[in-house]
Amino acid sequence: MIEAGAYAAAFKVNFKNMLAYKMDIVLDLSFTVLSSLIFIFVWAAVYYSSNTNVISGFSLNGIIAYYIVLAAISEVTGWPKIINNMEEDMKEGGIARFLIRPMNYTTQLLLESVPVDMVFFAFGSLPILIGVVALGHLNIQASAVLFFAVFMVIAYLMINIIGFIIGSMAIYLTSVWGVANAITWLFGLAGGSIVPLMFLPQSVANALMLTPFAFMYYIPDATLLGLIPAGAAVQSAFIGAFWVLVFALLASIIWNKAKRDINAVGG
Amino acid sequence: MLFGRKKKIKTALGGVSFSVKKGEILAMLGRNGSGKSTLIKMMAGILRADGGSLTVLGLDPYKDRIRLAQQIGVVFGSTHPQLFWDLPPMDTFNYIKGMYGIPQSTFDRRLKYFIKMLSLEGVYTRQTRQLSLGERMKCEFVCSNLHAPTLVLMDEPTVGVDLPSRMAIAEAVVKLRNEMKTTFVITTHVVDDVANVDRIVMLDHGKLVFDGPQEKMRALFKKSVIVELYFNGKGHLGKYSKHGNVVMSREDYLKLEMEPDRVKQRWFIDMLNDEAVVDYRINEPSLGFMLNQMYKHIDKKGSHRGAEND
Numbered sequence: 126m127i128e129a130g131a132y133a134a135a136f137k138v139n140f141k142n143m144l145a146y147k148m149d150i151v152l153d154l155s156f157t158v159l160s161s162l163i164f165i166f167v168w169a170a171v172y173y174s175s176n177t178n179v180i181s182g183f184s185l186n187g188i189i190a191y192y193i194v195l196a197a198i199s200e201v202t203g204w205p206k207i208i209n210n211m212e213e214d215m216k217e218g219g220i221a222r223f224l225i226r227p228m229n230y231t232t233q234l235l236l237e238s239v240p241v242d243m244v245f246f247a248f249g250s251l252p253i254l255i256g257v258v259a260l261g262h263l264n265i266q267a268s269a270v271l272f273f274a275v276f277m278v279i280a281y282l283m284i285n286i287i288g289f290i291i292g293s294m295a296i297y298l299t300s301v302w303g304v305a306n307a308i309t310w311l312f313g314l315a316g317g318s319i320v321p322l323m324f325l326p327q328s329v330a331n332a333l334m335l336t337p338f339a340f341m342y343y344i345p346d347a348t349l350l351g352l353i354p355a356g357a358a359v360q361s362a363f364i365g366a367f368w369v370l371v372f373a374l375l376a377s378i379i380w381n382k383a384k385r386d387i388n389a390v391g392g
Numbered sequence: 393m394l395f396g397r398k399k400k401i402k403t404a405l406g407g408v409s410f411s412v413k414k415g416e417i418l419a420m421l422g423r424n425g426s427g428k429s430t431l432i433k434m435m436a437g438i439l440r441a442d443g444g445s446l447t448v449l450g451l452d453p454y455k456d457r458i459r460l461a462q463q464i465g466v467v468f469g470s471t472h473p474q475l476f477w478d479l480p481p482m483d484t485f486n487y488i489k490g491m492y493g494i495p496q497s498t499f500d501r502r503l504k505y506f507i508k509m510l511s512l513e514g515v516y517t518r519q520t521r522q523l524s525l526g527e528r529m530k531c532e533f534v535c536s537n538l539h540a541p542t543l544v545l546m547d548e549p550t551v552g553v554d555l556p557s558r559m560a561i562a563e564a565v566v567k568l569r570n571e572m573k574t575t576f577v578i579t580t581h582v583v584d585d586v587a588n589v590d591r592i593v594m595l596d597h598g599k600l601v602f603d604g605p606q607e608k609m610r611a612l613f614k615k616s617v618i619v620e621l622y623f624n625g626k627g628h629l630g631k632y633s634k635h636g637n638v639v640m641s642r643e644d645y646l647k648l649e650m651e652p653d654r655v656k657q658r659w660f661i662d663m664l665n666d667e668a669v670v671d672y673r674i675n676e677p678s679l680g681f682m683l684n685q686m687y688k689h690i691d692k693k694g695s696h697r698g699a700e701n702d
Contacts (some may be wrong), residue, residue: 130495131490131491132494133490134489134490135488137487138476138484138486141476141483142476145478146478218471218472220438221433221436221466221468221472221474224437224457224461225464227458227461227462227491228461228491229458265600366523385440387438387439
């Protein structure tokens with residue numbers, strides 16, 4: 126029986142370890158904001174050159190708010206660290222040092238990545254969201270905040286479970302950088318981080334809203350901006366929870382099969 | 393092949409059967425690729441065996457990995473360190489305290505014990521990446537023993553480690569065995585590590601080729617002595633090398649293996665009195681020599697049981 130103290134100890138040491146290089150964190154946080162700024166500049170250029178204030182029902186201010194919120198979301202739903210950690214563990218045999226401890230490998234992976242994500246949420250997402258509200262760019266409803274929180278949890282679980290599935294593939298592929306990169310881009314493209322989904326043809330946007338992609342960026346973002354009514358948000362929450370369960374089941378099947386083929390090279 | 397790899401199934405271990413007694417220090421020897429590390433990883437529950445049976449402390453290591461991990465410690469040399477590279481070892485020690493639920497007073501007492509035993513004063517509070525390999529390995533040893541495990545598995549713990557640190561770890565192993573009855577299974581290529589062990593198990597190509605105490609290995613070589621001759625210059629090797637098996641030679645140095653009876657013969661006394669021989673030594677074969685001879689013997693006979701049965 127593993128005591129709560131074991132989890133606390135693992136969390137604490139991983140948290141401390143992450144803070145060893147603070148400049149990296151600052152730069153990483155800044156980069157996410159920077160990439161959103163690039164999109165804002167591109168859209169500003171589109172609006173100014175088209176001599177129109179509204180495109181697909183979006184004003185320039187609306188677009189700016191969308192990408193600012195997107196920056197906040199991306200701080201925690203970006204490239205999951207779990208992929209790099211697992212790839213390294215399989216490639217260099219580092220998994221051995223986890224398997225000698227009286228705790229599940231998956232739990233240890235979570236305890237390694239959650240502190241990082243918490244810091245990114247606390248020092249990236251929250252200040253951005255508070256800032257955008259304080260500057261009066263958002264008129265947020267309490268229900269929207271609640272749904273946003275639910276969708277953030279769904280997105281976080283989904284990206285990490287998908288990351289775990291990709292990481293598990295490292296047992297067979299050794300290097301999963303290419304797969305991870307392709308999937309990250311696919312999520313970006315179909316999930317609304319490059320172009321908001323409402324700019325796509327209605328039928329395509331509606332179809333994408335049912336897929337896991339939309340839960341990564343568009344649905345939480347649009348919910349906070351009040352673009353998704355409460356009824357639709359509830360429906361989306363169920364769809365999102367369904368996808369989380371599907372991916373969790375898939376991850377469990379893949380891991381239970383793959384872990385038998387771990388070879389823990391080196392040494 | 394440019395776009396693919398041919399896969400070949402290689403049996404890492406087969407025909408290995410032995411048991412380890414409580415409180416025993418067992419050295420597992422063998423060449424690179426002989427299956428030592430694979431066996432250690434199987435014993436730790438990291439790898440799954442395709443067949444056969446393996447029981448560690450009454451548990452199936454793979455199925456009961458978490459339960460087993462609470463009772464064992466593992467040192468993986470410098471390949472898979474437990475220490476967090478960017479933090480002082482003390483942080484890892486504290487992490488282990490929480491992981492195994494070690495009470496604070498017990499933790500303090502054990503830490504003090506290890507720090508004194510391994511001379512780690514002023515070391516464990518410095519960032520791990522600033523420590524020497526020897527210091528790191530001593531701290532790795534502490535990591536694996538802080539929770540007072542019943543069994544400690546050490547996979548090549550002294551590769552590249554300086555002699556004082558190596559000796560300190562070897563002494564700590566014996567001390568823990570004597571005081572705590574801890575069982576140790578150590579894989580190594582360093583002959584010095586084997587000096588204090590109770591028993592040697594030797595693997596080759598995944599098979600057991602020797603199992604017994606050092607005395608048993610010595611008994612295999614009781615028909616040998618090692619004679620070292622130091623000459624006053626070049627040109628003497630040809631004259632004396634015919635008297636035994638040449639183990640090593642330089643221009644002015646010759647190391648021979650020969651039967652013990654030969655050193656009592658007249659020609660041998662004459663050889664030592666030869667003006668060309670400025671110094672000489674007669675010794676029993678060293679452990680390193682014996683191991684090397686066993687490898688050669690295995691290669692020559694092509695039989696993995698050969699050395700044991702001779």
